[in-house]
Amino acid sequence: MLRAGQGDPAAVRALVGRKLGRVLSLAQRMLGDLAEAEDVAQDAMLRVWKQAPNWRPGAARFDTWLHRVTLNLCYDRLRKRRERPMAEPPELADPAPGADRGLIARDLGRRVDGALQALPERQREAIVLCHYQELGNIEAAALMNVSVEALESLLARGRRALRAALFDLAAEA
Amino acid sequence: MRMTAERFEALTAAFGADPSHWPAAERDAAWAFATAHDEASDVVQRAAALDRALDAAPRPAPSPMLLARVTAAAPLARSARRAWRWLTGAGIGVGLAAACAAGVAVGALYSPAVTAAFSAAAQTSDDAVAEVTGLTDDAG
Numbered sequence: 001m002l003r004a005g006q007g008d009p010a011a012v013r014a015l016v017g018r019k020l021g022r023v024l025s026l027a028q029r030m031l032g033d034l035a036e037a038e039d040v041a042q043d044a045m046l047r048v049w050k051q052a053p054n055w056r057p058g059a060a061r062f063d064t065w066l067h068r069v070t071l072n073l074c075y076d077r078l079r080k081r082r083e084r085p086m087a088e089p090p091e092l093a094d095p096a097p098g099a100d101r102g103l104i105a106r107d108l109g110r111r112v113d114g115a116l117q118a119l120p121e122r123q124r125e126a127i128v129l130c131h132y133q134e135l136g137n138i139e140a141a142a143l144m145n146v147s148v149e150a151l152e153s154l155l156a157r158g159r160r161a162l163r164a165a166l167f168d169l170a171a172e173a
Numbered sequence: 174m175r176m177t178a179e180r181f182e183a184l185t186a187a188f189g190a191d192p193s194h195w196p197a198a199e200r201d202a203a204w205a206f207a208t209a210h211d212e213a214s215d216v217v218q219r220a221a222a223l224d225r226a227l228d229a230a231p232r233p234a235p236s237p238m239l240l241a242r243v244t245a246a247a248p249l250a251r252s253a254r255r256a257w258r259w260l261t262g263a264g265i266g267v268g269l270a271a272a273c274a275a276g277v278a279v280g281a282l283y284s285p286a287v288t289a290a291f292s293a294a295a296q297t298s299d300d301a302v303a304e305v306t307g308l309t310d311d312a313g
Binding site: 025 | 183
């Protein structure tokens, strides 16, 4: 991080390689819109560059800080959506299960994305942080400003709703 | 920590079937429970099926354009900053300075990131460059 902040090209490339995809994934699953997620990922990385020269190791875990920055940017956009409905909301897959079992991978992904976007925001955030971003329960709860018990409740309710929405997929094991 | 069937079910209902996702404080006890109790298998299979369904949503990969934009905005190395200051301080016109800077950057660093930043500078003003790259007169 410090080397990246000093402009070391190798450190910059390494940091981008390790973190940009992770940030983009978090934003895309929170927002359900790739173009918006790319904007958020770019904004988050710009804040990394701004912060990098002053970063003090040990002051905070970088990955946690980056998740917090990205989540805040996502919530800014979600709030604006609520205040001003979009002319063209992101296209989401129909969460209703399809009859055919030969869905191609892209359609499967769209269905899962649609089911995720249909969750209440806090449940979605909990699922994204713990399942997709693979954060521990303590770290995720701290990011969400809730207790670990409340996080567990959000996760359980979110997964229950996802199982109902994707029951044909979740029963195919 | 003692693990019960109820707690194991609640754990997998919230965190799924992958032990690496289970809370660290309960992971060992939950693992021991899963391996010692046949009834845990159904619970794990149910959670694993949903995990697999969730993983059907692929992780998006950064586009080349996004990679380029983010990398071009990264802080510049000290030698590149010196080159930029020298060019702008010498009073050379913005267009000429930016064109030269691109060449200087290539020669000095052989770095795609830096050349991209300097190339961007060819199309914008000093202030805009400073805003995008974090390159200001008082920086580092």
